[in-house]
Amino acid sequence: DIRAAIEVFFKAGPLQGKRIIVTSGPTHEPIDPVRYIANRSSGAQGTALARALSALGAEIVFITGPARVAPPAGVAVVAVESAREMAAAVEAALPADAAVFAAAVADWHVTTASDRKLKKSKDGLPHLQFGENPDILRTVAQRTVERPKLVVGFAAETNDVLENATAKRVRKGCDWIVANDVSPETGIMGGAENAIVLIGEEGAENWPRMSKEAVAEQLAERIAAALTYIS
Amino acid sequence: DIRAAIEVFFKAGPLQGKRIIVTSGPTHEPIDPVRYIANRSSGAQGTALARALSALGAEIVFITGPARVAPPAGVAVVAVESAREMAAAVEAALPADAAVFAAAVADWHVTTASDRKLKKSKDGLPHLQFGENPDILRTVAQRTVERPKLVVGFAAETNDVLENATAKRVRKGCDWIVANDVSPETGIMGGAENAIVLIGEEGAENWPRMSKEAVAEQLAERIAAALTYIS
Numbered sequence: 372d373i374r375a376a377i378e379v380f381f382k383a384g385p386l387q388g389k390r391i392i393v394t395s396g397p398t399h400e401p402i403d404p405v406r407y408i409a410n411r412s413s414g415a416q417g418t419a420l421a422r423a424l425s426a427l428g429a430e431i432v433f434i435t436g437p438a439r440v441a442p443p444a445g446v447a448v449v450a451v452e453s454a455r456e457m458a459a460a461v462e463a464a465l466p467a468d469a470a471v472f473a474a475a476v477a478d479w480h481v482t483t484a485s486d487r488k489l490k491k492s493k494d495g496l497p498h499l500q501f502g503e504n505p506d507i508l509r510t511v512a513q514r515t516v517e518r519p520k521l522v523v524g525f526a527a528e529t530n531d532v533l534e535n536a537t538a539k540r541v542r543k544g545c546d547w548i549v550a551n552d553v554s555p556e557t558g559i560m561g562g563a564e565n566a567i568v569l570i571g572e573e574g575a576e577n578w579p580r581m582s583k584e585a586v587a588e589q590l591a592e593r594i595a596a597a598l599t600y601i602s
Numbered sequence: 603d604i605r606a607a608i609e610v611f612f613k614a615g616p617l618q619g620k621r622i623i624v625t626s627g628p629t630h631e632p633i634d635p636v637r638y639i640a641n642r643s644s645g646a647q648g649t650a651l652a653r654a655l656s657a658l659g660a661e662i663v664f665i666t667g668p669a670r671v672a673p674p675a676g677v678a679v680v681a682v683e684s685a686r687e688m689a690a691a692v693e694a695a696l697p698a699d700a701a702v703f704a705a706a707v708a709d710w711h712v713t714t715a716s717d718r719k720l721k722k723s724k725d726g727l728p729h730l731q732f733g734e735n736p737d738i739l740r741t742v743a744q745r746t747v748e749r750p751k752l753v754v755g756f757a758a759e760t761n762d763v764l765e766n767a768t769a770k771r772v773r774k775g776c777d778w779i780v781a782n783d784v785s786p787e788t789g790i791m792g793g794a795e796n797a798i799v800l801i802g803e804e805g806a807e808n809w810p811r812m813s814k815e816a817v818a819e820q821l822a823e824r825i826a827a828a829l830t831y832i833s
Contacts, residue, residue, distance in 0.1 A: 399640075404760050404786050405706070408633070409640045475636070479728055488760040488784070496732045497710055503727065529635050529719040553719070555635050 384428030385595040390467045391429045392519070393421040394474035394507070396438030398454045402499065403485040410475045411553075411560045412527075414438025417473030419587035421446055424471075427595050432464040436474055439561075453480060454504035461507055468598055469521040472508050473549075475560075480504055512545040520601045521594060526550040527560065533568060533575055540570050546597075547571045549590065569593070615659030616826040621698045622660045623750070624652040625705035625738070627669030629685045633730065634716040641706045642784075642791045643758075645669025648704030650818035652677055655702075658826050663695040667705055670792075684711060685735035692738055699829055700752040703739050704780075706791075711735055743776040751832045752825060757781040758791065764799060764806055771801050777828075778802045780821065800824070 395417025399407040414435060421433045422443040431446035434457055442448045449460045454476045461470070479501040489497055508524040522545040526536035529552065536550030548570040553560040566580035569590075578586065626648025631639040645666060652664045653674040662677040665688055673679045680695070682688045685707045692701070710732040720728055739755040753776040757767035760783065767781030779801040784791040797811035800821075809817065 402639070405643075405758060405784055405791055406639060406641045406708075408637060409630075410637045412636075477637075486760075488758070496734065499730060501727045527636060527719070529717075553636055560636060 384426065385599060386424060386427040386429035386591075389429045389469065389598055390432070391424050391594075392432045392434065392461060392464045392467045392470040393417055393424065394434045394436075394457060394461065394472045394476070395421065395442075396436035397475050398436040398457055398477045398504075399452050400454065400477045400480045400504075401452075401484045402481050402497075403487065403489045405488055408477060408479075408481070409437075410477065412436075412438070412475035413561045414440045415561075415563070416525075416565055416583045416586065417471075418443055419583045420471060420473055420590060423584075423587040423591035424594065427591050432467070434460045434464065434474070436476075453477070454507070455480065458505040458507050458510070461511065465511075465519075466517040467519050469523070469594060470511050470519040471523040471594070472511075473525050474507075475525075475527055476507060477504055506543070508545055509543045512543050521546050521597050523547045523549060523594070527553040529554045533570075536568060536570050537575065615657065616830060617655060617658040617660035617822075620660045620700065620829055621663070622655050622825075623663045623665065623692060623695045623698045623701040624648055624655065625665045625688060625692065625701075625703045625707070626652065626673075627667035628706050629667040629688055629708045629735075630683050631685065631708045631711045631735075632683075632715045633712050633728075634718065634720045636719055639708060639710075639712070640668075641708065643667075643669070643706035644792045645671045646792075646794070647756075647796055647814045647817065648702075649674055650814045651702060651704055651821060654815075654818040654822035655825065658822050663698065665691045665695065665705070667707075684708070685738070686711065689736040689738045689741070692742065696742075696750075697748040698750045700754070700825060701742055701750040702754040702825070703742075704756050706756075706758055707738060708735055737774070739776055740774045743774050752777050752828050754778045754780060754825070758784040760785045764801075767799060767801050768806065 396414035397410045397412040401407045418440050421431050425431045433446045434449045451457045482502040483500045512522040524545045526539050526548050528535045532552050536548045540548040550568040565583045565586045567578050569576045627645035628641045628643040649671050652662050656662045664677045665680045680691045712730050713733040714731045743753040755776045757770050757779050759766045763783050767779045771779040781799040796814050796817045798809050800807045
């Protein structure tokens with residue numbers, strides 16, 4: 372609407388003058404020119420979050436893998452495919468006041484990726500070797516220079532959500548983890564709704580299930596409050 | 603348009619009374635609840651072909667993996683995810699007068715697919731075991747009962763297109779192979795245009811590069827002519 376457009380134009384709102392990196396969507400890890408490893412992230416939550424942060428006045432750098440939903444209007448978009456490309460784009464986007472890593476980044480890439488379409492080997496099966504991808508969340512969270520004031524990671528779990536995500540926050544060194552249960556029966560990954568647990572230093576908050584837009588708006592408000600408090 | 607709608611309604615055209623199976627799109631092979639192996643097929647060529655065959659009066663069973671383009675209107679759609687699901691759907695759709703296998707079916711599935719999201723193993727890397735998927739084209743082409751009169755396979759190659767596709771026709775036992783070069787620099791896989799080589803018993807025809815709709819219409823005419831000739 373017009374009011375939102377004017378607000379964005381004048382960068383009014385509590386995040387005016389703040390630069391925030393948001394990653395979103397899946398990554399694709401090539402096996403050969405036609406095959407790749409993907410994941411079911413649609414980019415819906417990351418996109419909604421970038422839109423909500425932008426509506427609060429932030430300057431957004433939106434770094435997205437091949438998502439199913441279109442990127443938000445009015446933000447700088449960097450389109451990438453693999454985790455390694457995403458890591459490079461995040462490094463290039465620093466410094467920033469906050470970084471919100473909503474993308475579902477592959478942990479591994481195929482080190483034996485081929486320039487030609489893979490043919491069946493003698494035993495009929497492919498032999499893929501994997502290498503670890505850069506850990507974007509940990510790398511940024513543990514920076515000693517130019518660390519964003521607020522680093523937010525996401526944890527997509529299928530079991531022991533709270534334990535896994537709480538451990539992840541400590542292991543990565545980030546400020547918050549937004550955790551959710553992406554078991555197929557929840558319909559969350561690829562769906563319209565989300566039910567998150569927001570984990571910070573003080574503990575964990577269970578948010579009720581709501582639309583991804585509502586989650587985004589409330590997270591954006593919390594990020595705005597945190598940045599005001601920190602700076 | 604109205605004319606097309608009326609034609610479809612009355613099932614006029616040279617393929618009236620013919621039942622044709624068309625497969626389309628990629629398949630997704632699960633690694634765990636969130637990760638999967640995919641390929642870059644958009645489903646554009648298979649969808650255009652189903653639409654063109656339907657416009658010539660055929661009854662279409664359209665069996666599609668998770669494609670980016672929407673299925674054609676007015677045809678029976680069977681949505682599947684993995685190659686094994688697609689194979690079962692094809693078997694269930696027989697008998698048919700013709701079968702056109704335009705889908706980009708994964709050769710392999712992950713036999714170690716997990717019900718829970720895969721965690722990093724001790725050495726930090728996944729250990730995926732693969733199994734061969736059913737060979738839908740060969741299975742249908744080599745049926746001794748209820749073999750469709752015309753079985754058409756597709757060959758997506760990145761090198762030695764003609765040699766690879768010619769050998770594939772013989773190896774699979776199908777009537778025609780529609781071959782194309784899906785090297786990334788051609789922009790064909792996922793793009794709007796196609797440049798095919800149509801390979802039959804009599805040899806190979808190089809078609810000029812044209813829209814996928816034009817390829818579909820000309821292939822549909824050829825299929826109609828072949829079915830008329832055979833029956």
